[in-house]
Amino acid sequence: MDTSTPSAVPESVDPAVARRLEAQIPPDIRRALHPQLWPVLAHQCARTPLAAGDLPPLAAARAEYADERRFWNEGGPAMAQTTEHTVRAAGRDVALRVHRPVAGVPRPPAIVFLHGGGFTVGDLDTHDRIQRMLAAHSGAAVIAVDYALAPEARYPQALHEVAEVVAALACPGSGLAARLGVDGSRLVLAGDSAGAMLAASAVLVLRDEPDRLEEAGAAPAALAAVRGLLLYYGAFGLADSASRRLFGGPWDGMGAADLAAMNELLFAEPAQADDAVLHPLAADLAGFPPAFIVAAELDPLRDDSEALAALFARAGVRVDYRRAAGMLHSFLHFGRSAESANEVLADGARFAAACLAGAERVEDTERVDGAERPDDAGVLAGGERPAGTASLHDAKGLHDAKGLEAADRPEDAEGGRTGAPNEARGGRLVTVRPAREGDGSGIARVHVAGWREAYGELLPERFYDAAELARRTDGWSRALARADMRERTWVAESGGEICGFASIGPPRDADAPADLELTSLYIRSEGYGTGVGRALLDAAIGNRACTLWVARDNPRARRFYAKAGFAPDGAQQADPDLVGLAEVRLSRPAQS
Structure with a gap:
């Protein structure tokens, strides 16, 4: 439960009703309540009970x-x-x-x-x-x-x-x-x-x-x-x-x-x-x-x-x-x-x-876009179609999200590139679903943790500190208030906690060979080897043609994407947002 926000009833609730709710509901539960429930509780508290009369x-x-x-x-x-x-x-x-x-x-x-x-x-x-x-x-x-x-x-x-x-x-x-x-x-x-x-x-x-x-x-x-x-x-x-x-x-x-x-x-x-x-x-x-x-x-x-x-x-x-x-x-x-x-x-x-x-x-199989994949990782799909779990490798790290409008995106929210996939561990119960409003803080935590795990000492400490987490939480929360951003962002959830996310957008490069870019893919370390990375990838891009940017010296991440059909297309850059980190662009055609 989130205990970082005030425990008071929202100001929109009638003061008399608010006092009754505060007397009933413990502060930690008030803090954790979804904002959508306050109108419900206010209505329930304010309504006049039915007169019982002589009924037993x-x-x-x-x-x-x-x-x-x-x-x-x-x-x-x-x-x-x-x-x-x-x-x-x-x-x-x-x-x-x-x-x-x-x-x-x-x-x-x-x-x-x-x-x-x-x-x-x-x-x-x-x-x-x-x-x-x-x-x-x-x-x-x-x-x-x-x-x-x-x-x-x-x-x-x-x-x-x-x-x-x-x-x-x-x-x-x-x-x-x-x-x-x-x-x-x-x-x-x-x-x-x-x-x-x-x-x-x-x-x-x-x-x-x-x-x-x-x-x-x-x-x-x-x-x-x-x-x-x-x-x-x-x-x-x-x-x-x-x-x-x-x-x-x-x-x-x-x-x-x-x-x-x-x-x-x-x-x-x-x-x-x-x-x-x-x-x-x-x-x-x-x-x-x-x-x-x-x-x-x-x-x-x-x-x-x-x-x-x-x-x-x-x-x-x-x-x-x-x-x-x-x-x-x-x-x-x-x-x-x-x-x-x-x-x-x-x-x-x-x-x-x-x-x-x-x-x-x-x-023994899971259907993905009409094809069958071995269900070897226990990833469980949400939404309208299952997400695939063909690979026992997972990608961590995050791509740049410069394609988001600056006013609505997390500020430089995805300034990294995809980190390394890892093996081992499995059997965790994970759901992949479209992002919702309210997912911002969970995505931000994965985001910052993923950067630390992907890049460690390669980036300054400011990329991982509490101020960065607060900034990304605010940025992601504002971004997910937009329906179009929710429609192109997916999260992996385990035990009610977000353990990974992926997002897509239009390509940022004029010479991009596809009209879709995978702009982020991050998972927490406990999700390595469970198929979460591939599940998020499949949920985000399906069988479509796509491009992405990845750190040049990240062989495991590049192997992960190679298994999904990606290959270098010749484009390279030094990312100014990541102290000149060398990156290469990967692309793939539409998959049959």
């Missing part, structure tokens, strides 16, 4: 939750068609809502969505905007399941309902998929919070305990139908963790007492919490479908997601893990104010679309 406490809580979520469900994508249905599952009539984003598509694949709410609140309406976002960005139908809530229906009722709905969709004999007009053989399970827990646990039921189903024989087809998972800030089996100690409180309803109260309502007997299917972290994860996992940085459940993503990767499961910086639990709801929510929903939907199309079912 739990009924009042459900009514208040529904009323509060109504505001956040306004707007969002419009659907071509939305229909309501029921299905018999686990001895109960379960309501379903089907969103179709496009009309006239016969039997589209489907995302089965399971809402959050601690197993005690929430329904089809409280998460409707989330459902529509997933449908709009994936092109798939979204089937939302209104599973039974506790304490009226205690564990394992909701889980068994979900597993049986999936089995019914996958089994042609049930007629459910035909009735809904979807392809039941191509499904992705998605959920937030309790819904994410249900999605992961349903796979374990189908695989390990099919006798729990009324039609156990349907389990193999159901398991085969599940092509992917979208798991947003779920609980997956940790009883304690650093994030559970550090985060959660009255500001998000996720304090230790809140979580304990949910368990008391869910489980009739405490021993039920030990059911093996509720603990994916302790399960054999080999053979699980590909997973897109999102954690909120300031969520007590954050470490559950991070651990699950790491264990999936260790088991050979394809996984794309995101830690949403400065976000709280339940942030998916707040897309009206928090663009981070819209980003991870859109990215998850695109991941689901790839799974449903079959691309993410490749077991």
